[in-house]
Amino acid sequence: MNLLLDGLLNLSAWGYVGATLLVTHITIAAVTIFLHRSQSHNSLTLHPVISHFFRFWLWITTGIVTKEWVAVHRKHHVKCETDDDPHSPQTRGLKKVLWQGYELYRTEANKTETLEKYGNGTPDDWIERNLYSRFSLLGVALLLPINIALFGLIGITIFAIQMIWIPFWAAGVVNGVGHYLGYRNFETPDASRNISPWGILIGGEELHNNHHSYATSAKLSNKWWEIDIGWIYIRLLAILKLAKVKKIAPKAVIVGDKHCIDIETLRAVIRNRFHILKLYARQVTKPMLKQQRRNSEPAYRKLLRRASKLLTREDIILDHDKRRRLDAALSYSHSLETVYRFKQQLKEIWVKSSTDQVKRVQRLQAWCSEAEKSGIEVLQEFALYLRGYTLQLR
Numbered sequence: 001m002n003l004l005l006d007g008l009l010n011l012s013a014w015g016y017v018g019a020t021l022l023v024t025h026i027t028i029a030a031v032t033i034f035l036h037r038s039q040s041h042n043s044l045t046l047h048p049v050i051s052h053f054f055r056f057w058l059w060i061t062t063g064i065v066t067k068e069w070v071a072v073h074r075k076h077h078v079k080c081e082t083d084d085d086p087h088s089p090q091t092r093g094l095k096k097v098l099w100q101g102y103e104l105y106r107t108e109a110n111k112t113e114t115l116e117k118y119g120n121g122t123p124d125d126w127i128e129r130n131l132y133s134r135f136s137l138l139g140v141a142l143l144l145p146i147n148i149a150l151f152g153l154i155g156i157t158i159f160a161i162q163m164i165w166i167p168f169w170a171a172g173v174v175n176g177v178g179h180y181l182g183y184r185n186f187e188t189p190d191a192s193r194n195i196s197p198w199g200i201l202i203g204g205e206e207l208h209n210n211h212h213s214y215a216t217s218a219k220l221s222n223k224w225w226e227i228d229i230g231w232i233y234i235r236l237l238a239i240l241k242l243a244k245v246k247k248i249a250p251k252a253v254i255v256g257d258k259h260c261i262d263i264e265t266l267r268a269v270i271r272n273r274f275h276i277l278k279l280y281a282r283q284v285t286k287p288m289l290k291q292q293r294r295n296s297e298p299a300y301r302k303l304l305r306r307a308s309k310l311l312t313r314e315d316i317i318l319d320h321d322k323r324r325r326l327d328a329a330l331s332y333s334h335s336l337e338t339v340y341r342f343k344q345q346l347k348e349i350w351v352k353s354s355t356d357q358v359k360r361v362q363r364l365q366a367w368c369s370e371a372e373k374s375g376i377e378v379l380q381e382f383a384l385y386l387r388g389y390t391l392q393l394r
Contacts, residue, residue: 007152016151020158024165025203027061030054031069031170032203032230033237039122040070043218044234047242055123059132060139062166067133068109071119075108076175077215078118080190081315087175090191094180101171169202178208185222186213186274187281187314197226204228213274214249222249250391258388261365263357268391269364270350274314276389280343281312283385284378288339296332303329311340335376342371342379 011019034054037043046054058064072086079085086108089097097104108114123132131138140163147155147162173195182193192212199206199220207220207228221228237243252272258265269276289308293301307329310322318326330337349363364386371383 005152007148007150007155009150011151016154016158019151020161023061023158024162025201026057027162027165028169028201028203028205029230029233030057031064031166032205033234034058035064035066035069036073036205037218037230037234039066040073041216041247042121043216043245043247045244045246046237050237050242051123055128055132059136060143061162063136063140064166065109065133065136066128067115067119067122067124070122071115071117072105072108074118075114077212080192080212081179087171088191089176089180094176097176097179098172101175102167105167105171170205174202174205174208178206182209184209185278186210187277187312188212188274189314191315194226197223199227199229204230210249216247217249218245219248253390253392254385255388255390258390261361261368261387263361264390265387266349266357266361266364268389269386270360271391272389273347273350276346276386277314277343279385280346280382284339284382285312285343287378288336288376292333292336300332303332311336338374338376339379342367342374 009015009019033044034046034051035058038046038051055066058066075084076086076088081088081090083091085091087097087101087104092104143162144156144159147159149155151158177195178193179191180193182195184193186209188209190212192209194209195202195206197207204220204227205211207222207226210220210222210226211217213222218234219228219231220226221231234243234245238245250268250271252268252275286308289304289311293304296304303325307325310316310318310326311329316322330340346367349360349367368383368386371379374380
């Protein structure tokens with residue numbers, strides 16, 4: 001009877017809490033390191049032993065099929081914030097994604113066309129075809145008696161927590177709140193947010209805006225105070241020769257005495273374009289807005305306050321009402337209209353489909369020259385700043 005109540009491990013109350021946090025944390029690590037960074041974005045390679053351990057662990061604790069998870073996630077990036085996005089709170093509502101994220105995931109994972117188009121390159125060996133994919137729910141069915149044997153009757157509670165851990169934190173919080181609330185280091189065209197700087201429970205996945213800015217980076221933190229637990233584990237695995245990092249986000253540096261825009265400048269601007277847009281908003285648009293509010297009438301100050309996000313944010317879709325509000329704000333001030341127009345022209349340098357790098361360099365050179373002739377001090381300073389912009393690969 002005691003064995004049934006206490007299990008083989010016979011832990012204390014805090015021991016059960018610790019065991020629950022441990023097993024759910026390993027699951028989070030498997031999702032962020034194996035499914036997300038390695039399989040979905042190919043930002044690192046894992047030793048076969050580590051890779052297979054994660055596959056087995058996810059099979060027995062979540063029933064996740066690698067190809068399904070990868071396909072749904074890749075489609076999310078390609079179709080982000082559109083009606084075809086499998087789980088965008090911008091189109092489906094935060095409440096639905098937060099509380100029904102798993103249902104949205106299953107709906108998309110059951111689509112054959114999604115798996116065929118976005119699920120390539122995932123494991124397709126004998127054990128995947130004959131066990132992990134074919135009997136995806138067998139693992140979680142085995143987990144319940146294993147938990148009862150190890151922890152006793154409280155193992156049922158631990159099992160229940162394990163079953164809701166990924167659906168809530170990954171499918172709900174990251175996919176939902178991560179595209180609705182939080183702060184942005186980069187002005188991406190999607191609504192991605194960083195939920196918090198410390199990702200203990202979510203393994204670094206809460207740094208979602210950072211991820212959407214550099215999707216193929218194995219490291220999700222960007223600021224010195226942001227902690228990416230998943231990256232710490234990856235570095236430990238790399239030290240042990242069990243992982244190899246392939247891609248990481250570049251670090252922008254400014255060369256003070258560099259005044260000639262060259263191919264390296266262009267590459268830095270294109271690679272770090274979302275950082276450039278964030279800097280433009282901070283160093284050009286916001287100071288110009290502040291100046292206009294200070295020197296304008298109360299009615300126009302109110303209009304500027306309502307239009308400020310439309311001028312600085314890249315994730316807002318301009319419907320008829322927002323377009324009218326933006327046009328009204330720009331029509332009042334030639335300087336503000338110039339600053340906005342230069343931002344749109346800068347974006348065209350990396351949006352244009354031309355692959356002729358020489359022409360792109362020439363367009364960037366022309367942009368800086370015109371900005372320096374604009375007579376707008378903040379725009380002139382930004383053009384000078386951009387001339388020295390380059391990347392230091394880490």
